[in-house]
Amino acid sequence: MSSLTSLTLKAALDGLAAKSFSSEELTQAHVEAVAAAKPLNAFILETPEKALDMARAADARRAKGEAGPLEGAPLGIKDLFCTEGVRSTACSNILGNFVPTYESTVTSQLWRDGAVMLGKLNMDEFAMGSSNETSAFGPVVNPWRRDGGNAQLTPGGSSGGSAASVAADLCLGATATDTGGSIRQPAAFTGTVGIKPTYGRCSRWGVVAFASSLDQAGPIAKTVEDAAILLKSMSGHDPKDSTSLDIEVPDFASFVGKSVKGLRIGIPKEYRVDNMPAEIEKLWEQGIAWLKEAGCEIVEVSLPHTKYALPAYYIVAPAEASSNLARYDGMRYGLRVDGSNLIETYENTRAAGFGAEVKRRVMIGTYVLSAGYYDAYYVKALKVRRRIADDFDQAFEKVDALLTPTAPSAAFGLGENADDPVAMYLNDIFTVTVNLAGLPGMSIPAGVDAGGLPLGLQLIGKALDEGTLFSLGGAIEKAADFKAKPARWW
Amino acid sequence: MAIDAATVRKVARLARIAQPEEKLEPLAKELSGILAWIEQLNEVDTDGVQPMTSAVHMPIPMRDDVVTDGGDPAKVLANAPKTVGGFFVVPKVVE
Numbered sequence: 001m002s003s004l005t006s007l008t009l010k011a012a013l014d015g016l017a018a019k020s021f022s023s024e025e026l027t028q029a030h031v032e033a034v035a036a037a038k039p040l041n042a043f044i045l046e047t048p049e050k051a052l053d054m055a056r057a058a059d060a061r062r063a064k065g066e067a068g069p070l071e072g073a074p075l076g077i078k079d080l081f082c083t084e085g086v087r088s089t090a091c092s093n094i095l096g097n098f099v100p101t102y103e104s105t106v107t108s109q110l111w112r113d114g115a116v117m118l119g120k121l122n123m124d125e126f127a128m129g130s131s132n133e134t135s136a137f138g139p140v141v142n143p144w145r146r147d148g149g150n151a152q153l154t155p156g157g158s159s160g161g162s163a164a165s166v167a168a169d170l171c172l173g174a175t176a177t178d179t180g181g182s183i184r185q186p187a188a189f190t191g192t193v194g195i196k197p198t199y200g201r202c203s204r205w206g207v208v209a210f211a212s213s214l215d216q217a218g219p220i221a222k223t224v225e226d227a228a229i230l231l232k233s234m235s236g237h238d239p240k241d242s243t244s245l246d247i248e249v250p251d252f253a254s255f256v257g258k259s260v261k262g263l264r265i266g267i268p269k270e271y272r273v274d275n276m277p278a279e280i281e282k283l284w285e286q287g288i289a290w291l292k293e294a295g296c297e298i299v300e301v302s303l304p305h306t307k308y309a310l311p312a313y314y315i316v317a318p319a320e321a322s323s324n325l326a327r328y329d330g331m332r333y334g335l336r337v338d339g340s341n342l343i344e345t346y347e348n349t350r351a352a353g354f355g356a357e358v359k360r361r362v363m364i365g366t367y368v369l370s371a372g373y374y375d376a377y378y379v380k381a382l383k384v385r386r387r388i389a390d391d392f393d394q395a396f397e398k399v400d401a402l403l404t405p406t407a408p409s410a411a412f413g414l415g416e417n418a419d420d421p422v423a424m425y426l427n428d429i430f431t432v433t434v435n436l437a438g439l440p441g442m443s444i445p446a447g448v449d450a451g452g453l454p455l456g457l458q459l460i461g462k463a464l465d466e467g468t469l470f471s472l473g474g475a476i477e478k479a480a481d482f483k484a485k486p487a488r489w490w
Numbered sequence: 491m492a493i494d495a496a497t498v499r500k501v502a503r504l505a506r507i508a509q510p511e512e513k514l515e516p517l518a519k520e521l522s523g524i525l526a527w528i529e530q531l532n533e534v535d536t537d538g539v540q541p542m543t544s545a546v547h548m549p550i551p552m553r554d555d556v557v558t559d560g561g562d563p564a565k566v567l568a569n570a571p572k573t574v575g576g577f578f579v580v581p582k583v584v585e
Contacts, residue, residue, distance in 0.1 A: 363502060383536035386541065422527050
């Protein structure tokens with residue numbers, strides 16, 4: 001059993017194609033792994049019957065010679081994706097027992113390609129958080145622990161359930177979303193691979209909206225190749241999302257293993273931040289050395305507005321969130337808490353339904369968009385956002401991709417940063433710039449810290465150039481030869 | 491700019507989130523801390539910079555003005571907190 005769950009997605013698909021095992025067997029093994037992993041709190045809804053039904057249907061299609069690219073592969077789905085007939089809550093009490101009557105475009109494409117759904121994955125409420133602690137279902141616990149310790153660590157956020165379930169071999173891969181780092185930071189904290197593609201690659205239709213100009217779906221996977229396979233199925237034009245790009249989706253997996261010789265890699269000097277742990281600095285140097293050995297040319301570049309990305313983000317994202325979350329009014333779906341009149345009903349519903357971090361962000365967003373502050377805060381942030389995007393444009397005149405650390409630390413203890421919102425926000429310092437500029441970014445596990453916890457390196461690419469990231473990610477993966485797995489305690 | 495309790499009350503009202511009186515002061519402190527950190531944006535020279543409103547690398551497409559969905563009230567009402575005879579039931583809107 002455990003041998004089936006320890007397979008990579010690619011190896012599992014090969015095994016299914018070779019009839020070494022059926023999807024039903026593969027899915028059963030994962031269903032059991034999920035059921036045995038309750039202490040991780042990674043799944044907030046398990047759908048074992050549905051999974052086995054889908055697996056048998058996949059086996060039948062394969063027997064008829066109609067296997068799709070993901071035929072029979074069991075996946076986990078972040079609870080931000082609406083799944084028809086299966087409760088979808090964005091891990092918020094305000095959505096309560098919301099059961100969508102439609103399927104998100106991204107998940108519908110996974111099912112079209114033959115994938116099997118194991119259930120819905122825990123996350124920060126409305127994807128607002130960097131530690132999974134804002135979830136209405138309680139935090140996910142990272143399968144990794146410090147050497148010799150048993151303190152519970154965060155898997156990162158917001159896609160903490162996605163990252164933890166992939167790291168713990170509960171699924172072959174998972175969907176995730178990234179608004180400021182929510183794919184890449186959890187991937188780095190759990191020794192998994194995560195890619196946020198170019199804005200517009202994946203349709204946002206049916207994905208619960210947080211900050212629409214920043215939100216983008218992507219996979220969390222065990223290997224760079226697995227991430228490429230999943231991203232191909234998730235991507236593609238969707239007329240139902242007007243920001244979805246009407247361009248061909250490359251065969252991302254074909255880029256993995258390609259030579260990176262002669263590629264120019266930029267090292268942004270502004271990413272050497274104060275108080276960066278020496279281990280992260282060392283890992284970054286190691287990454288540079290690996291790419292040099294693979295034949296890349298290393299170029300120092302400057303992204304002068306880097307330090308302003310997070311404060312700009314904490315205007316833009318809450319502003320968009322305050323507008324998007326206005327729909328939760330207790331009238332058409334979700335929670336309703338009655339008051340003595342309409343306004344009071346709205347206010348009671350939203351007070352009871354939203355958690356503290358969501359309220360904080362909706363209020364900041366409301367404030368920066370309110371009369372008298374709109375220009376000083378919101379328009380100013382949009383101008384700084386342009387400056388940040390221009391920095392990247394200038395850097396990409398000289399280089400093909402950028403290499404940075406993914407996060408400023410390894411996984412931290414649950415509760416450690418809970419009292420200081422700004423300290424929590426700083427987790428996204430290396431990832432958030434990419435969302436503001438709409439670029440693709442990937443995190444690859446590259447080593448462990450002194451406590452044995454995984455650390456990630458981030459690659460940032462030109463818009464629509466995920467292919468180069470998959471080649472470079474493959475080169476780093478090969479050089480790092482990251483084989484560590486969390487010792488099972490759950 | 492520091493936010494006071496009165497401003498928090500106003501913003502909470504605009505955001506349609508009930509906040510008990512005793513929460514206003516702590517929230518004012520918390521939001522002021524975040525806004526003080528955001529103030530560093532004023533260091534950036536943005537004269538003549540066009541605000542960036544979208545990260546999409548293409549113009550927004552037009553679509554045909556046709557009905558593509560609808561006609562399924564049961565689906566629309568499926569998650570409603572309160573319905574009667576195929577309608578949403580909401581509190582009185584006009585006094």
